Amino acid sequence: MSNPIDFYFDFSSPYGYFAAVEIDKLAAQHGRDVNWHPILLGPIFKALGTNSLVNIPVKGEYSRHDMERTARFHNIFYKAPSHFPIGTQVAARATLWVQQTQPAKAVELIKTLYSAYFTEDIDISVVDNVLRIAADLGIDRNALQAALESPELKDQLRQSTEAAGQAGVFGSPFMIVDGEQFWGFDRFPQLEALLKNGKI
Amino acid sequence: MSNPIDFYFDFSSPYGYFAAVEIDKLAAQHGRDVNWHPILLGPIFKALGTNSLVNIPVKGEYSRHDMERTARFHNIFYKAPSHFPIGTQVAARATLWVQQTQPAKAVELIKTLYSAYFTEDIDISVVDNVLRIAADLGIDRNALQAALESPELKDQLRQSTEAAGQAGVFGSPFMIVDGEQFWGFDRFPQLEALLKNGKI
Numbered sequence: 001m002s003n004p005i006d007f008y009f010d011f012s013s014p015y016g017y018f019a020a021v022e023i024d025k026l027a028a029q030h031g032r033d034v035n036w037h038p039i040l041l042g043p044i045f046k047a048l049g050t051n052s053l054v055n056i057p058v059k060g061e062y063s064r065h066d067m068e069r070t071a072r073f074h075n076i077f078y079k080a081p082s083h084f085p086i087g088t089q090v091a092a093r094a095t096l097w098v099q100q101t102q103p104a105k106a107v108e109l110i111k112t113l114y115s116a117y118f119t120e121d122i123d124i125s126v127v128d129n130v131l132r133i134a135a136d137l138g139i140d141r142n143a144l145q146a147a148l149e150s151p152e153l154k155d156q157l158r159q160s161t162e163a164a165g166q167a168g169v170f171g172s173p174f175m176i177v178d179g180e181q182f183w184g185f186d187r188f189p190q191l192e193a194l195l196k197n198g199k200i
Numbered sequence: 201m202s203n204p205i206d207f208y209f210d211f212s213s214p215y216g217y218f219a220a221v222e223i224d225k226l227a228a229q230h231g232r233d234v235n236w237h238p239i240l241l242g243p244i245f246k247a248l249g250t251n252s253l254v255n256i257p258v259k260g261e262y263s264r265h266d267m268e269r270t271a272r273f274h275n276i277f278y279k280a281p282s283h284f285p286i287g288t289q290v291a292a293r294a295t296l297w298v299q300q301t302q303p304a305k306a307v308e309l310i311k312t313l314y315s316a317y318f319t320e321d322i323d324i325s326v327v328d329n330v331l332r333i334a335a336d337l338g339i340d341r342n343a344l345q346a347a348l349e350s351p352e353l354k355d356q357l358r359q360s361t362e363a364a365g366q367a368g369v370f371g372s373p374f375m376i377v378d379g380e381q382f383w384g385f386d387r388f389p390q391l392e393a394l395l396k397n398g399k400i
Contacts, residue, residue, distance in 0.1 A: 048258060065381070071236040
């Protein structure tokens with residue numbers, strides 16, 4: 001098996017959601033695995049002095065329209081959430097914990113959280129919502145709840161977000177494979193060319 | 201003939217250059233004309249509190265790589281200029297003047313200026329370079345030079361940049377057609393879908 005695709009995402013990123021829907025198929029077609037890295041864009045934006053697209057006048061309005069249009073264009077079901085953007089610490093920490101304790105369930109959890117937020121308008125910044133979604137997948141609610149309150153897990157997310165920033169990640173989705181970096185769902189055609197041809 | 205495509209661009213924008221290379225073919229395939237609008241991103245960025253991609257740490261480095269990769273991916277000849285980004289008032293004003301006085305030469309001038317900057321490393325912020333390029337296309341050098349110094353032409357560029365901002369333009373390239381806005385060369389597939397299907 002060739003190198004995996006490192007896939008960095010923030011749970012509040014619609015383009016991250018679109019990419020999360022599509023990445024497994026693209027990777028499988030080219031014999032690659034996907035390493036899923038939940039991160040928080042907040043600290044990364046702060047370090048770079050940038051901001052979320054949607055918080056910029058004019059550009060923000062355009063982006064909201066572009067998100068809906070991009071979903072239609074790719075036949076991905078998408079419903080703009082009432083609360084957006086949101087803090088995604090809880091969802092990201094839950095993912096990290098499940099990746100470590102029940103790795104077989106981690107990708108399903110990621111996709112279910114994303115889809116809850118971007119198709120069912122479930123606010124995944126709310127701890128109870130994350131716990132319920134996890135429990136529905138057979139993850140122990142009490143154990144997860146305890147983990148979410150532990151300083152160790154908070155530290156881990158801080159560290160993995162820092163590591164992502166050091167790897168050059170500054171947005172979501174962000175893919176790194178064979179030393180090449182790709183920012184944005186709209187770079188999937190170029191990512192695909194790399195996977196297909198071994199270079200780009 | 202259906203509505204034309206309003207095509208907004210800054211001469212310092214590599215993605216604007218890529219789009220300028222491709223837009224005529226795309227438009228012609230779908231029976232559309234292109235209205236070329238040279239603008240200055242500087243005042244627009246200032247009004248929105250945004251910045252050029254390449255001036256942001258980390259993101260800037262990525263972008264420079266992405267520009268080269270995007271050119272390769274689309275088989276567009278591109279050589280990163282030594283001076284980048286540059287002020288593009290002179291090139292934009294020259295374009296406005298030629299659009300008004302010799303419209304038949306305007307598109308050729310735009311493409312020649314873009315290609316001088318992004319394939320031959322000719323600094324088109326330098327008046328003499330713009331005058332020489334225009335003269336090579338049969339445009340009267342002295343008349344253009346006089347026009348470039350006139351306050352009227354400066355005002356016109358200020359006004360057309362303002363009008364672009366009021367139309368929602370915040371980057372380059374930026375296309376507006378049938379009331380739909382598309383930002384970026386990477387939205388050409390969606391622009392094409394609109395032109396093909398009449399909706400998106």
